Amino acid sequence: MATLTHSMDTAPSDSQTRLLEIADFDLVVRSYQRRIYRTLLGRLRDPDLADNLTQETFIRAYEKRASYRGESSLVVWLTRIAINLSLDHYRNRRANFWRNLVGMDGDDGQDGYAEVVAAHSSDPLASPERAAAARQELEQVWKVVGKLSEKQRSVFLLHFVEGMTLQEVAEVMGLHLGSIKTHLTRALKVVRGKKPAPRIEAPA
Amino acid sequence: MxxxxxxxxxxxxxxxxxxxxxxxxxxxxxxxxxxxxxxxxxxxxxxxxxxxxxxxDQPDEFWHRQQAAVRTRIAAAQREPVRASRGMLAALGAAGLATALLAGTVVWNVNHRSNDPLAVAAHAAHAAQTPQGNATPGTVNQTRAGSVLYNSGTNAADSDHEMLVAIEQELDGGAPDALSPAMGLVSEVRKAQAATSVRLKKSSKQ
Missing domain, CATH: 1.20.890 (cAMP-dependent Protein Kinase, Chain A)
Incomplete structure (x- = not known):
């Protein structure tokens, strides 16, 4: 499985396009679900939502498998679907904000930060010291990521954590290479504390 | 620097x-x-x-559950179009049947009524009472007897009546013996026509 995942990450091939055509779509899900979930979690900071959108990503991929021509690697294609779904979510959340404002029901607007930290501080196998250290580490990183705008966060995590090339990030985000470079530069400045955090969390 | x-x-x-x-x-x-x-x-x-x-990081159960959820939703999505197309076919079939029935009824009504000598006669009587030009071509006219006649533009009842008169005149003017049954039929139709006409006139006066 690891070999398959690795080969799929690097370059598109006939076997990748074939995978979307053959019945064994499970293999695609098994190979990429962790990565897509991690990307969505980093972007959304909500484990439940990341789980839902990960499922949705694969369902969309299956529905649109005919449109996959193998121009980009499968992981880039899947990540783009995931990012688009999260963009839709932000748009809906923005609409929900206005609904809440006029008294209609919507989501509570809380991100899953506390939930993620709590979930990983109660590992029964970890020693109390190790769990505390992991929690502290996660808390700090989460705070740093939280300083970035949605777009900066996505670009930053895709390149810095997921190891995508700038070109791949541009493809996933649907932005020009120049914009990607600008977002990355700003994001790293914020993360390193060289620039004040943006005041408005503009939806990507 | x-x-x-x-x-x-x-x-x-x-x-x-x-x-x-x-x-x-x-x-x-x-x-x-x-x-x-x-x-x-x-x-x-x-x-x-x-x-x-x-x-x-999530336990294996989380990933297995996610895989199963994707599998289930894809299977459900695959079933959905089949159900939709079956429903669509049924609806199309029902619509086609209804259209055919409606068309058949209309055709039968028009043919049946225009061939019915009594209806023709009633319409002829009605047409005689109403001024020409009241009937708009291509419309459905309601007669006093309550029957519905389709007006095809050239008043069908009038032309039938004229045709009967013409045939009678032809036969009166020295028709061969072989045509005597036709002569009798024309006379019968004209009598029925006249009787209906009188009945309608009486009912309209009342």
């Missing part, structure tokens, strides 16, 4: 496996500040990777 590495260059150089540009390598060898910055960014990258891996 010494030009330091920018953020992008630091990020590109951060992974341990990164192949550094010779110019960047040369600069790092000579610049403590950039070396420290690269060290900071590299550490940050490792910490973020570990933290994200930790945040996304």
């Amino acid at each position: 010494k030009i330091h590495l920018d953020e992008l260059e630091l990020m590109q150089a951060a992974p341990a496996s990164a192949e550094l540009d010779p110019r960047v390598k040369l600069h790092l060898a000579a610049c403590d500040e950039c070396r420290a910055a690269l060290n900071q960014v590299s550490t940050l990258r490792i910490r973020m990777n570990d933290a994200m891996a930790l945040a996304a």
Whole structure:
């Protein structure tokens, strides 16, 4: 499985396009679900939502498998679907904000930060010291990521954590290479504390 | 003036496996500040990777449940279009049947009524009472007897009546014996026509 995942990450091939055509779509899900979930979690900071959108990503991929021509690697294609779904979510959340404002029901607007930290501080196998250290580490990183705008966060995590090339990030985000470079530069400045955090969390 | 590495260059150089540009390598060898910055960014990258891996770490059950959910939803989505097309076919079939029935009824009504001598006669009587031009071509006229006649433009009842008169005149003017049954039929039709006409006139006066 690891070999398959690795080969799929690097370059598109006939076997990748074939995978979307053959019945064994499970293999695609098994190979990429962790990565897509991690990307969505980093972007959304909500484990439940990341789980839902990960499922949705694969369902969309299956529905649109005919449109996959193998121009980009499968992981880039899947990540783009995931990012688009999260963009839709932000748009809906923005609409929900206005609904809440006029008294209609919507989501509570809380991100899953506390939930993620709590979930990983109660590992029964970890020693109390190790769990505390992991929690502290996660808390700090989460705070740093939280300083970035949605777009900066996505670009930053895709390149810095997921190891995508700038070109791949541009493809996933649907932005020009120049914009990607600008977002990355700003994001790293914020993360390193060289620039004040943006005041408005503009939806990507 | 010494030009330091920018953020992008630091990020590109951060992974341990990164192949550094010779110019960047040369600069790092000579610049403590950039070396420290690269060290900071590299550490940050490792910490973020570990933290994200930790945040996304889930037990096997979570991934199995996710796979099963995707499988179920895809299977459901595959069934959905089949159900939709069956429903659509049923609706189309029902609509086709209804259209055929309606068309058949209309055709039967028009044919049946226009062939019915009594209806023709009633309409002829009605037409005789109403001024010409009241009937608009292509409309459905309601007679006093309550029957519905389709007006095809040239008043069908009038032309039938004229045809009967013409046939009678032809036969009166020396028709062969072989046509005597036809002669009798025409007389019968005309009598029926006249009787209906009188009945309608009486009912309209009342």
